[in-house]
Amino acid sequence: MKSKLLTALIAALCASPALADDAAQYQDQARATAQSLLKQLGGELQKEMKAGGPVAAIKVCKDRAPAIASDLSRKNGEKVARVSLKVRNPLIGTPDAWEQKVLAEFDRKAAAGAKPETLETAEIVTEPQGKYFRYMKAVPTGNLCLACHGPAEKIGKEVKEQLSADYPHDKATGYGEGQIRGAITIKGPL
Ligand code: HEC
Structure with missing residues (x-):
């Protein structure tokens, strides 16, 4: 009788969706971190x-965005960054395989009618180095963004010159309002 109970208990423990629960447990914190980055950066x-x-504001995106993301990364002991499928700064903006998959999913969902600002994903992944909590939140292109990420006719001459001097491989133009520009990505060791 006792061993039956034990077997049942073990079965129940093993069957519980531990991974889903774990991801949910870290999601609120990740969401708050992403909001904090968006709020600070958007404000500045x-x-x-x-x-x-816009010419003067380029430095906010060039210097302040990576600095704010680094501050949050250090404070939380995780990686916080901005990534995109069409990247301006390939050094820090290039998505890894998991991020590419999620960004493509975000685009698919948006094309099917989902609101970009509601799109997020949280997952626990196992890599050779161990387990990580991963989170991404889609960042939509607002009207404000078009001066530097919009179609050619929306970007001023001086902005174009500055951007092509700083980012000779820039792919991050041609966006329309409401399209997904990229995502905030967070990766923390467990
Ligand atoms: C004044 C010009 C300017 C404006 C306005 C601007 N950006 Fe950017 N954006 C940049 C620059 C410059 C970079 C490259 C930053 C770097 O070097 O890391 C960048 C990079 C990014 C990235 C990182 C991925 C990549 O392509 O390198 C995202 C995401 C992004 N911008 C989203 C936005 C959104 C969303 C808005 C509107 C709320 C916006 N940007 C408004 C200039 C701008």
Whole structure:
């Protein structure tokens, strides 16, 4: 009788969807981190666009975005970054295989009618080095973004010159409002 109970208990424990629960447990924190990055960056970008226009605001995206992401990474002991399938800065913006898959899924869901700002994914993955919690949140292209990521006619001459000097391999133009520009990605060891 006792051993039957034990067997049942072990079976119940093994059958419980531990992985799904684990991912959910880290998701709130990841969501808050992504929001914090978007809020800080959006605030600084808006302020600089108003004060100095898009040419002056390039430095917010070039210097402040990676700095804010690094601060959050250090504080939380995880990797926080921005990635895209059409990248401006290939050094930090190039997605890995998992991120490419998720970005493609986000695009598919948006094409099927989902609102880009609602799209997020959380998963626990096992890699040769161990287990990681991974999270991504889609970042839609707003009206503000078009001055530097929009179609050619929306990007001013000076902005174009500065961008092509800083990013000779820039692929991050031609976006329309509401399209997914990329995602915030978070990866933490478990
Ligand atoms: C003033 C010009 C400017 C504006 C406006 C701007 N960006 Fe960017 N964006 C850049 C630059 C420059 C980079 C490259 C940053 C770097 O070197 O890491 C970049 C990079 C990115 C990246 C990282 C992936 C990549 O392509 O390198 C994302 C995501 C992104 N921008 C989203 C947005 C969104 C969303 C908005 C609107 C809310 C926006 N940007 C507005 C200039 C701009």
